[in-house]
Amino acid sequence: ALVQLSYAIGVAKPLSLFVETYGTEQGALSADDITNVIKIAFDCRPGAxxxxxxxxxxxxxxxxxxxxxxxxxxxxxxxxxxxxxxxxDLSKYKAMTSAQVTAELK
Structure with a gap:
């Protein structure tokens, strides 16, 4: 998989987060859902x-x-x-549906 983060000077949080799984995602989660899991589970600020x-x-x-x-x-x-x-450990997300991941993101 490819995970891409982009930043701007003076902005702590990434401007964008992109995940390309090349079709290797498994279960009910799409590449967009996996992107949301990363947003939930990881603090992507450079200092963090x-x-x-x-x-x-x-x-x-x-x-x-x-x-x-x-x-x-x-x-x-x-x-x-x-x-x-x-x-x-991100195993709890494996059994989630797309709607559950989206709900947890909010």
């Missing part, structure tokens, strides 16, 4: 993304080797490594 992924903690030497993705997350001396590997 940096905080949730622990991007402002100095850890570059350890993460520079052996790839950034597919590694086991861990915490050492209070610093979180590979926090982006801790997937958020």
């Amino acid at each position: 993304i940096a905080q949730s992924l622990a991007l402002r903690e100095p850890k570059y030497q350890q993460t520079a080797a052996y790839c950034h993705f597919g590694r086991e997350p861990y915490t050492k001396d209070g610093v979180k490594f590979f926090e982006w590997e801790n997937a958020k």
Whole structure:
């Protein structure tokens, strides 16, 4: 899937959020519904993304080797490594209908 966010300088929230699933969506949810789930479940402001992924903690030497993705997350001396590997549980949306997702968005 492709997830695209666009921002403007001085505006915290994204101006647009676009999801392209290339036809791989499953169940009753369309690509538009999946876009709405992202809007509900994730704070897409740049500062919030940096905080949730622990991007402002100095850890570059350890993460520079052996790839950034597919590694086991861990915490050492209070610093979180590979926090982006801790997937958020979105399973509650799997059983929802399009109308239920739209209602939760409001």
